[in-house]
Amino acid sequence: MPSKLPSILLIGGGRMGSALLAGWREQGLSQAVVVDPSPEAAKLAGPGVIVVRTPGKIPDGFTPGAVVLAVKPQMAAEALPAYARYEGSAVFISIMAGKTVHAIAQLIGRQAPIVRAMPNTPAAVRQGITVAHACHHVSAHQRALADALLAAAGQVAWVEDESQLDPVTAISGGGPAYVFLLTELMEQAGLDQGLPPELARQLARQTVIGSAALLAASDEEPAQLRINVTSPGGTTAEALKLLRADDALPKIFREAIQAATERSRVLSA
Numbered sequence: 001m002p003s004k005l006p007s008i009l010l011i012g013g014g015r016m017g018s019a020l021l022a023g024w025r026e027q028g029l030s031q032a033v034v035v036d037p038s039p040e041a042a043k044l045a046g047p048g049v050i051v052v053r054t055p056g057k058i059p060d061g062f063t064p065g066a067v068v069l070a071v072k073p074q075m076a077a078e079a080l081p082a083y084a085r086y087e088g089s090a091v092f093i094s095i096m097a098g099k100t101v102h103a104i105a106q107l108i109g110r111q112a113p114i115v116r117a118m119p120n121t122p123a124a125v126r127q128g129i130t131v132a133h134a135c136h137h138v139s140a141h142q143r144a145l146a147d148a149l150l151a152a153a154g155q156v157a158w159v160e161d162e163s164q165l166d167p168v169t170a171i172s173g174g175g176p177a178y179v180f181l182l183t184e185l186m187e188q189a190g191l192d193q194g195l196p197p198e199l200a201r202q203l204a205r206q207t208v209i210g211s212a213a214l215l216a217a218s219d220e221e222p223a224q225l226r227i228n229v230t231s232p233g234g235t236t237a238e239a240l241k242l243l244r245a246d247d248a249l250p251k252i253f254r255e256a257i258q259a260a261t262e263r264s265r266v267l268s269a
């Protein structure tokens with residue numbers, strides 16, 4: 001079956017870039033060029049994929065259908081102008097946090113078709129969620145290409161209003177960190193209660209992993225799954241009573257997400 005993926009020019013083969021590339025390979029990627037100066041990037045080469053250190057080494061005649069921008073945002077001004085030559089032929093998909101469509105267009109061309117996307121790290125295991133916004137220069141065909149490329153890392157949702165990427169960044173971009181923090185806190189609490197370190201670690205990890213799997217497999221809402229664990233007057237109820245007393249946990253969580261959203265707005269300005 002022919003691949004539905006276009007030929008891809010990937011700029012930056014680091015954590016996120018290489019996770020995307022792994023997903024594209026699974027989807028039957030036929031041709032990609034990766035530009036990345038770091039020596040580790042060389043290991044990304046394989047069937048249909050070549051790795052070059054500079055844009056000048058991109059093979060003559062290579063015409064990407066999509067250019068994926070996966071360098072750190074602070075490298076954008078230096079890295080992006082070299083790819084302005086693809087403005088008329090490729091859709092640009094940026095995963096750079098906080099770089100607006102406007103800022104990217106200033107570096108590659110005002111008419112450039114740009115999709116700005118926010119993935120998250122579970123992309124590394126094809127369990128990510130990416131939220132994307134297409135500027136008005138992106139055609140329906142290019143949007144479909146972008147959707148197919150981003151879907152290789154997990155689920156994809158689209159927003160019409162670019163400013164919604166700020167709360168998206170706070171929720172799903174940073175979300176894995178909150179879940180990992182919870183895992184750390186559960187392990188520490190287990191140690192504080194006298195559990196052996198290996199067991200405390202195992203309990204915290206497998207409880208998070210198992211709960212996520214249950215959520216994925218169940219038709220029930222998280223609130224119902226929580227209620228299912230909570231017998232009236234029991235041990236879980238006792239813990240939840242403390243966690244939710246005086247709106248403490250909901251309040252700190254709301255404030256934390258608001259702070260992250262605000263930080264995203266400041267970084268995007």
Ligand SMILES: NC(=O)c1ccc[n+]([C@@H]2O[C@H](COP(=O)([O-])OP(=O)(O)OC[C@H]3O[C@@H](n4cnc5c(N)ncnc54)[C@H](OP(=O)(O)O)[C@@H]3O)[C@@H](O)[C@H]2O)c1
Nearest residue numbers: 012014015016035036038070071072073079095096097119
């Ligand atoms: N990680 C996340 O959770 C996450 C989530 C959403 C979005 N993002 C976005 O994804 C992007 C990549 O993040 P990452 O975590 O994958 O970073 P990373 O691991 O540092 O990857 C960036 C790669 O780009 C390379 N690079 C540097 N200058 C370059 C240039 N001029 N041309 C081509 N490649 C160049 C770097 O090489 P050197 O190491 O040699 O500099 C590195 O291999 C960022 O813009 C970030 O905002 C990340």
